[in-house]
Amino acid sequence: MIYYGKQSINQKEIDAVVNVLKSDFLTQGPAIEKFEQKVAAYCGVKYAVAVTNATSALHIACLAAGLAKDDVLWTTPNTFVASANCARYCGAAVDFVDIDTDTYNMSVDQLETKLRNTNKKPKIVVPVHFSGQSCNMKRIYELAQEYNFTVLEDASHCIGGEYKNTKIGSCRYSDMTVFSFHPVKIITTGEGGMVLTNDDILYKNLQLFRNHGITRDESFLKGKADGPWYYQQINLGFNYRMTDMQAALGYSQMDRLDEFIIRRRYLADRYNELLKDLPLTLPYQHPDTNSSWHIYVVRLDLSKVKLNKKDIFYKMKTKGIILNVHYIPVHTQPYYQQLGFNMGDFPNSENYYAEAFTLPLYYSLTDEQQTNVVDVLKEVLENA
Incomplete structure (x- = not known):
């Protein structure tokens, strides 16, 4: 897994x-x-x-x-x-x-x-x-x-x-x-x-x-x-x-922090290349920043994909790959809705949540495993 x-x-x-x-x-x-x-x-x-x-x-x-x-x-x-x-x-x-x-x-x-x-x-x-x-x-x-x-x-x-x-x-x-x-x-x-x-x-x-x-x-x-x-x-x-x-x-x-960061940046760059032809929006990096790449988040182009995000999650899991979502907008949580916040209050965050999911990214992720992630995702999206 x-x-x-x-x-x-x-x-x-x-x-x-x-x-x-x-x-x-x-x-x-x-x-x-x-x-x-x-x-x-x-x-x-x-x-x-x-x-x-x-x-x-x-x-x-x-x-x-x-x-x-x-x-x-x-x-x-x-x-x-x-x-x-x-x-x-x-x-x-x-x-x-x-x-x-x-x-x-x-x-x-x-x-x-x-x-x-x-x-x-x-x-x-x-x-x-x-x-x-x-x-x-x-x-x-x-x-x-x-x-x-x-x-x-x-x-x-x-x-x-x-x-x-x-x-x-x-x-x-x-x-x-x-x-x-x-x-x-x-x-x-x-x-x-x-x-x-x-x-x-x-x-x-x-x-x-x-x-x-x-x-x-x-x-x-x-x-x-x-x-x-x-x-x-x-x-x-x-x-x-x-x-x-x-x-x-x-x-x-x-002692290993810089080593961790180098590997994460390498994997992020590799994702950018491997995913560039899929119906996804890839992460943007502002030129003033140099990310530590805790996570790698993509957004679905919903106009080109028939499957919804839940279906993609399930299909990826059956192939041994666990995705995640970062994040459910805080103002949509029941506790914060009780405080007076409503759906529609922050549309950019809500639109992002509807399309975004997080791919595997960590220091020990091998090139072969990363390629597998992309190949499976490509198969799931092409068969959607």
Whole structure:
């Protein structure tokens, strides 16, 4: 069976986890800081805070930015629900900005129009770097300066990617960036996430919210410490700590990150060539970006294909190939419809969803397997 995504774990990485299991620390130990420092150095950013997953990373990033009741967060409908749910965890409202029809990222033109015509301005905007391709962060940053909102990059797909010749995660055009280390992402810690920032205050608050709101840092304490054991709870935080086993795996995977990216880019280029004559719209890449290619998404030309997407999924599965869809527009989910969103609110995202599906793409996918994927897809579409 060829799945749409798959982790790659080698013996060195297994040994790294085993070494932690034999050590004095399984959690809250030195592996965490080593992993954080390695990711920060790779991205060219001052600080990194490792957490349990990208959802908790988004949550503490919103808390650190002061998102609260009566505030609103804007993101894109074309994302996983976590990009919007993080606002709801803080008691804030959510609104959406429709996607660009080429990149499937947040449309900056629509963002600018919405900012100019909306009385309730966002406290936070979460641009999502879909599939590994950066949003137009320079323009979003310029709008943030004009309209005074925090920019939180959801780069869950994007570690190793580049924008304007700078690594995603540098926070050059944002206040914070979030990565995911889920097994189907570029590198993995099993489950895991990270928030990156250059801001000293945000960094300290991220650390607080990760660990129950508890600190031993004397600069935060009210009064003097009773002794070396002493801590205080400064705010209501959460237990979002990553384990040392996860961090050791992530640290070791970072040694292979560039290798992973090279292979993914090769496979994406190969798909572009193999698929060019099929009734599909292939992924567009903006010249300012260099995608990390977490996923490879195509769109059906429904005027030339009789089968619907569901039938294609079933037929591919019977041939041993598992497709996926990224994403069901968030505003169409029942929870968000209960909040007042409706079908038709964001037509670009809805039209995209009707046509899009995700092909297998991962480091260990062989050329032969990729050719098989394309041959089977061609057969299914030609017999439609």
